[in-house]
Amino acid sequence: MSDLKGKDILHGNQFSKKDIDAIIKTTANFEKALKGKDSLTLLKGKILATLFFEPSTRTRLSFETAMHRLGGGVVSMASGESSSAAKGETVADTARTVSQYADVIVIRHPRIGSAKEAADSAPIPVINAGDGAGQHPTQALLDIYTIYKERGSLKNLTVSMVGDLKYGRTVHALVELLSLFQARLYFVSPGLLRMPEEITSHLKEKGIEIVETEDIGEAAKASDLIYMTRIQKERFTDLSEYEKTKGRYIIDGEFLRRLKKEITILHPLPRVDEISTEVDGYPGAAYFRQVRNGVFVRMALLAMVLGKR
Ligand code: NCD
Numbered sequence: 347m348s349d350l351k352g353k354d355i356l357h358g359n360q361f362s363k364k365d366i367d368a369i370i371k372t373t374a375n376f377e378k379a380l381k382g383k384d385s386l387t388l389l390k391g392k393i394l395a396t397l398f399f400e401p402s403t404r405t406r407l408s409f410e411t412a413m414h415r416l417g418g419g420v421v422s423m424a425s426g427e428s429s430s431a432a433k434g435e436t437v438a439d440t441a442r443t444v445s446q447y448a449d450v451i452v453i454r455h456p457r458i459g460s461a462k463e464a465a466d467s468a469p470i471p472v473i474n475a476g477d478g479a480g481q482h483p484t485q486a487l488l489d490i491y492t493i494y495k496e497r498g499s500l501k502n503l504t505v506s507m508v509g510d511l512k513y514g515r516t517v518h519a520l521v522e523l524l525s526l527f528q529a530r531l532y533f534v535s536p537g538l539l540r541m542p543e544e545i546t547s548h549l550k551e552k553g554i555e556i557v558e559t560e561d562i563g564e565a566a567k568a569s570d571l572i573y574m575t576r577i578q579k580e581r582f583t584d585l586s587e588y589e590k591t592k593g594r595y596i597i598d599g600e601f602l603r604r605l606k607k608e609i610t611i612l613h614p615l616p617r618v619d620e621i622s623t624e625v626d627g628y629p630g631a632a633y634f635r636q637v638r639n640g641v642f643v644r645m646a647l648l649a650m651v652l653g654k655r
Pocket of ligand 1: 404405476482485515516575576578614615616
């Protein structure tokens with residue numbers, strides 16, 4: 347039985363190295379167990395509620411797929427507008443209500459701290475699937491599983507994180523996990539979209555080597571892996587700032603030819619224009635494998651918080 351039983355999953359900083367090892371092992375076991383099978387029966391009778399107050403394709407569908415593949419059931423709120431949130435219900439009340447129906451909640455909401463509010467109010471495990479520009483810990487865990495599979499180890503890595511480091515909740519969560527493995531980090535962004543100061547200073551306190559630059563070429567040359575991100579248009583209060591930064595970094599065939607080495611490329615998706623489709627067939631382009639890994643990781647997390655692993 348893992349230590350995650352009954353726990354909420356809210357922030358990248360809540361995990362120890364031991365937790366990551368356990369999650370990777372459990373994930374790999376589910377990936378193996380599902381080979382040649384449509385589904386398992388481990389969570390038969392359990393119900394997952396997905397509450398998404400923001401757009402999502404991968405995160406919601408992969409959680410729901412994961413629950414079905416484990417033999418459990420899913421209830422889902424179609425959108426924030428069609429729920430009682432539109433009538434003024436608080437996240438805390440919604441979460442407490444839904445916990446009368448379901449065994450575990452996955453929530454995405456545009457406000458930082460909203461998932462924590464839901465967790466404080468609901469007596470069942472709550473999983474943060476993105477709280478505004480805050481955190482996205484399950485994405486970070488599937489990123490880590492993908493890095494482990496693609497690179498064979500989490501040790502001794504140099505990683506470039508590129509794009510919108512200010513508003514990108516996936517990078518905010520992933521740096522926490524990479525810091526457990528003492529990865530060297532390049533933060534590549536336009537000046538307006540730098541990694542928040544409280545995150546860089548907290549990483550530096552942990553002894554993590556960080557280089558901040560606007561030059562993707564320099565960073566890529568030194569890196570084993572590039573983690574590309576979308577500029578988060580919906581988070582800008584001033585759209586002229588978005589216009590100034592969009593299209594700034596693009597990985598295409600020409601970029602890879604100039605790089606003259608194999609590099610692993612990850613992206614949480616969706617992409618806009620930051621990775622050209624001609625890169626999709628490149629051996630190191632791992633972003634669609636990353637999507638697939640998301641189902642196995644979320645199977646592991648659901649089983650673990652429900653005390654079945
Ligand atoms: C990310 C998100 O929602 O934060 N997408 C995802 O969950 N895979 C990244 C993004 O929207 O750019």
